[in-house]
Amino acid sequence: MPTDTPQPSFVLVRPQMGENIGAAARAMWNFGLDRMRVVDPRDGWPNQRAVAMASGAGRLLDEAMLTPDLPTALDDCSFVFATTARPRGLTKPVYTPEQAMKEANARVKAGEKVAVMFGPERAGLENEDIARANAIISVPVNPEFASLNLGQCVLLCAYEWSRQTMSAEPMNYELAGTEWASAIEVEKLANHYEERLEEAGFFFPETKAENMKTNLRNFWSRMPLTRADAQILHGVLRQMVRWKERG
């Protein structure tokens, strides 16, 4: 069963190698997309090489809409993108994957059906295919070296879809079973160091002492310290004092 998340369909137009169809399925499902349409695949359907390559994303192939021609595959879609590597002499807006998936997201949210077409491996989409699209997606690659294959193009579009639809998350932090040190804990740590360093004659000469202390406080508060870090740093200092006291 496909997920019920509204999303664009990815349409593979006359794909050639089963491996690439499988790779496209994996690329899609990595980013939560599971509506594949397949137009006139060269080696028939189902395709065992595609199934083998898709592994955990095989469901997308089982559920793919298979059509003999492109118009049938696009029948219910109100906005269609065509991916292509180079200008094709057609008057058409050209989107980056980012711009395209932003637009797709807005349209899908508004209840529209959106499709993204990907051409056959060797030659890409024909102008006749592209003429059926509302807009072009072109990945801005190095002009000296443009060698994205079908699976990579699907991957980048799927990634951008996912990026556009995820809520912008703040940066995560893996805390590995500890918590951030609270302000009072950082304060205690700073005090501990300041006191011992004072005893140790660190803040010298007198005229610079205040400035040195401020810098040290600032250092502690700039650090992203966890409770575990604070405990370790207390321990380090205690150990140094113990070592000194042992003489």
Added chain:
Amino acid sequence: MPTDTPQPSFVLVRPQMGENIGAAARAMWNFGLDRMRVVDPRDGWPNQRAVAMASGAGRLLDEAMLTPDLPTALDDCSFVFATTARPRGLTKPVYTPEQAMKEANARVKAGEKVAVMFGPERAGLENEDIARANAIISVPVNPEFASLNLGQCVLLCAYEWSRQTMSAEPMNYELAGTEWASAIEVEKLANHYEERLEEAGFFFPETKAENMKTNLRNFWSRMPLTRADAQILHGVLRQMVRWKERG
């Protein structure tokens, strides 16, 4: 010769399959990155399978820095990212590729040397490797299906680097030898239609006529019309009138 564009180095740590090393080189060079470092590759160096797969990006392999261990590869770097699929029980900031490449761009611009580590295909980076990183990059994939391979992970990071460093371009439009219709041309087109439709009794009943005309004007100005489009639309209307006049 490497390009002189300041950029991060991509460090392949103990890569296994030559094909994947070659695919990583292609993925990088697609987005203008050409600083590869290779740590202790399983099958030695140079690797013929890598060279065959890299094709047009083979220069990256020729110029790659080969090191026997990770510390040597990271020697001159002041900020290091580790790509990893899952939490590793280490306290470390976790970036999306987008956040990471934004950070990398800022640091590289400031003259820092930045590295991004990618682990061996089967198991990924070891905790011992990750401990040498300042931060983690984790691609936010479908939690039900996370199956990015080495080449795909390199591709997404290289793509994000390119996205972060390109000036935000406005959407392009391929115009195929024509130009946008100017306002006066759109005006003439609107007038032409309004006049003929007026004659044809289109604006009826009288009470709604003004509103219908406004809607029609609005339609023409909403359309992204080229000069060629305008000529065609004039032609369509002339032909209809001719057809009518022929009786």
